[in-house]
Amino acid sequence: MAMLAFVPAGLAAIDTYEFDTEEQRARFYQLSGELRCPKCQNQNIADSNSPIANDLRREIFRMLDEGQSNDQIVEFMVMRYGDFVRYKPALTAQTAVLWFAPAVFLLAGFIGLVVMLRRRQRALRSTGDQHLNADEQQRLKSLLEKKSPHD
Secondary structure (H helix, E strand, O other): OHHHHOHHHHOOOOOOOOOOOHHHHHHHHHHHHHEEOOOOOOOEOOOOOOHHHHHHHHHHHHHHHOOOOHHHHHHHHHHHHOHHHEOOOOOOOOOHHHHHHHHHHHHHHHHHHHHHHHHHHHHHHHHHOOOOOHHHHHHHHHHHHOOOOOO
């Protein structure tokens, strides 16, 4: 039974591509590593075994064989699958929020914290500077001198 559990792993398809140059091979692996699998979402197409990842690898191989540049291949994939297909989306008006929102929220939180701490310090200073008038001091003294019923 244990041997049968490993049979499907042995039957998995392995992509084999014949590259004309080592540069093509390097570009293929670079592009496969930087493009996200649309189905898996957290894997690049080099690591994914989904059918769409296999199709995308074949498409990259075909486009490399046709002599297209990396930028042309990435642009084709983005046009087809959207910016999601890139692990590092380009900085555009549409993706600016993704790039800058974390820094803006962090800065806003820091500013809010500083403002809150300064207000608290001012409040502590202002209450520490207040003095009791003579009537309030007499009343406080009488309250402190009273014995509690349990004493």
